[in-house]
Amino acid sequence: MIVERNAPLQPHNSFGIVARAQQMVRIESEDDVHAVLADARWQGVPKFVLGGGSNIVLTGDVKALVLKVEIRGRRLVEETPRAWIVEAGAGEVWHDTVRWLLEQGWPGLENMALIPGTVGGAPVQNIGAYGVELQDRFESLDGIDLATGRPFTLDAAQCAFGYRDSVFKHVAAGPNDFGLAGRALITRVRLRLPRPWKPELGYLDLARRMAETGIAEPTPMQIFDWVCAIRSAKLPDWRVLGNAGSFFKNPTVTPEQCADIIARDPKIVHYPMPDGTVKLAAGWLIDACGWKGKSVGNAGVYEKQALVLVNRGGRAHPATGGEVMTLAKAIQTSVYERFGIRLEPEPVVV
Ligand code: EPU
Numbered sequence: 316m317i318v319e320r321n322a323p324l325q326p327h328n329s330f331g332i333v334a335r336a337q338q339m340v341r342i343e344s345e346d347d348v349h350a351v352l353a354d355a356r357w358q359g360v361p362k363f364v365l366g367g368g369s370n371i372v373l374t375g376d377v378k379a380l381v382l383k384v385e386i387r388g389r390r391l392v393e394e395t396p397r398a399w400i401v402e403a404g405a406g407e408v409w410h411d412t413v414r415w416l417l418e419q420g421w422p423g424l425e426n427m428a429l430i431p432g433t434v435g436g437a438p439v440q441n442i443g444a445y446g447v448e449l450q451d452r453f454e455s456l457d458g459i460d461l462a463t464g465r466p467f468t469l470d471a472a473q474c475a476f477g478y479r480d481s482v483f484k485h486v487a488a489g490p491n492d493f494g495l496a497g498r499a500l501i502t503r504v505r506l507r508l509p510r511p512w513k514p515e516l517g518y519l520d521l522a523r524r525m526a527e528t529g530i531a532e533p534t535p536m537q538i539f540d541w542v543c544a545i546r547s548a549k550l551p552d553w554r555v556l557g558n559a560g561s562f563f564k565n566p567t568v569t570p571e572q573c574a575d576i577i578a579r580d581p582k583i584v585h586y587p588m589p590d591g592t593v594k595l596a597a598g599w600l601i602d603a604c605g606w607k608g609k610s611v612g613n614a615g616v617y618e619k620q621a622l623v624l625v626n627r628g629g630r631a632h633p634a635t636g637g638e639v640m641t642l643a644k645a646i647q648t649s650v651y652e653r654f655g656i657r658l659e660p661e662p663v664v665v
Contacts, residue, residue, distance in 0.1 A: 316340060316350055327383065328368035329431055331557035331626050331633045336363075336381040343385050343406075345459065345466070345502055351382065352464045362461050363665070364500050366405065367432035370440060370559055370662045374636035377665060384435050386502055389415060399423075399508040400454050405435025405501045409442070413539070416508065422535030423452050423508035426515050428542045431553055431560065435501040439483040440661070441476045445542055446518040450476035454505040462498045479564050479661055514538060520545045549620050557626030557633065558617065562643060563601070563658040567592040576654055597650075597658055598622035604649045611645065612638035640664065 322339040325331055342348055351357055361379035365371075386404035389412060393400040399421040403412050409432050413424040426447040436442075437449045438456055455470045475482040475493060483501070485494035514533060516522060524541045525531065533541070551558050568576075573593040576583050580603065584596035601607075601621040608618045612635065613628030624642060626634040647658050 316347065316354075322381070324365075324368070324373060324377065324381075325630065325633070327365060328371055328373055329553035329557060330372060330559055330636075330639065331553075331630055332373045332636050332639070333633055334373040334376050334636070336377045339365075339381040339383055341383045341385050342500070343387070345386075348382070348459045348461075348500055348502070349464065351380070352459075352461065362500075364461075366436035366439075367408070369432035369553065370436060372559065372636050372639050372662050372664045374640060374664060382500060384433065384500065384502075386435070388503075391419075391421070392505060396510065398510055400505055401508065402503055402505045403434040404503055405433060407434045408432075409434055409437055416506075417535055417539055421508050422512045424506070425535045425539040426518075426521075426542055428539045429546045434504050438474055438476075438481055438501065438504060440479045441474075441481050443479070445521055445545070446515045448476070448478075450474075452506050452508060454507040456501055456505065457503045458495075458499045458501040460495070460498055461500055466502075467499075550623060551617055551619075551625055556617075557629075558623050559662045561597070561622045561661050562624045563597045563622060563646075564661050565594050565597045566600075566656050566658060567594050568656065569593070572655075580654075595656070596622075600650050600654055600656065600658070601646055604646070604653055606646055606649070609642075611642040614638040614642045616642070616646070636664075 319339040322336045324334045324336055340351055357380055363377055363379040363381050365381050365383045385406040387406055388404040389407060390402055391399060392402045401416060401421060410429050412434055413428050416424055426445040430442050430444060441449050450471055453471050455468055457468050459466050482493055482495050483499055484496055486496045487494035512535060516525060521541060530537060570593055573585055584599040586594045588594055598621045606616045607621045609616050610627060613626060613632060614634035615625050615627045617623040617625045624639055628634050643660060650656055650658050
């Protein structure tokens with residue numbers, strides 16, 4: 316097992332922030348995880364699981380042992396009249412997997428094209444876009460509990476998926492509490508792609524594409540192309556302009572709170588939810604506070620989508636994690652002062 320010391324993490328986080336891992340090990344198989352856990356050097360040493368690094372803000376060097384997940388492999392495990400079940404290694408690139416599945420004739424993930432990160436990161440925050448979330452296409456996953464060394468398999472209910480949320484984002488506070496944050500290493504994910512395939516075209520941007528192109532019955536590949544075009548127009552490519560996607564979750568409020576805000580700001584973008592709450596567009600709230608294009612040091616608010624914070628300094632003079640967090644806190648304060656709403660960051664702050 317090769318231990319990389321003082322390993323640069325700039326190539327491994329989509330913000331392009333400069334930080335180092337005191338020690339980093341690449342995990343290519345379940346055996347690699349067991350070898351780390353059995354190694355006397357790392358008994359009791361905190362471990363940090365790193366996937367694609369597309370949802371993290373590094374605020375300093377990482378002292379924990381970094382386990383960089385690079386488990387590969389993709390295969391059809393089951394085909395029934397109701398679904399294709401496909402398994403992918405946690406280290407596979409999410410977008411490449413979406414494209415590969417389409418090429419194999421197993422559609423269903425096209426609405427989630429171009430989401431950065433790895434297959435193993437997808438369930439952690441229940442990634443979603445354009446009307447489809449991971450939980451809608453999820454069968455089960457395998458992982459290893461880093462605290463006990465025990466392998467586990469979880470189904471969707473056990474993953475406790477919510478909006479950008481799962482069991483992997485919660486710390487268990489007591490013996491009867493659930494939560495695997497900081498102790499689970501996801502090794503493989505099985506996706507359930509329903510048959511017959513049905514397009515998901517409810518999202519406004521996709522409905523617009525249908526009207527523009529006159530294509531009433533798009534193929535999965537056409538939807539994939541549309542989603543790629545919509546995302547590219549709105550969201551920066553992290554290879555060109557570092558970012559971690561949406562920096563805040565869209566908040567939910569009660570209908571009364573929403574009515575109160577509408578009375579003051581009639582244009583507020585809001586969506587009634589099935590449970591009676593109302594979801595607000597965090598991007599709109601931030602935009603309304605005048606943040607688009609503003610900066611703190613080399614951390615900035617993207618001009619085309621206020622929900623995305625970007626690294627304006629490139630690879631040579633990148634924003635620091637501190638600048639990103641100072642900017643994020645200033646945004647939270649101004650949105651709270653104007654709307655009384657506390658925005659919750661989406662990425663993990665390390
Ligand atoms: N808006 C503004 N100003 C802005 C940004 C947005 O007025 O600066 C308005 C838009 O005009 C629109 C509304 O806010 O009416 C919502 O914007 P958009 O459709 O771009 O979606 P979003 O709510 O900002 C969410 C997800 C994205 C996902 C898209 C599409 C969250 C936190 N973000 O963004 O996910 O791609 O919907 O489904 O839920 C991610 O999580 O990293 C991510 C990119």
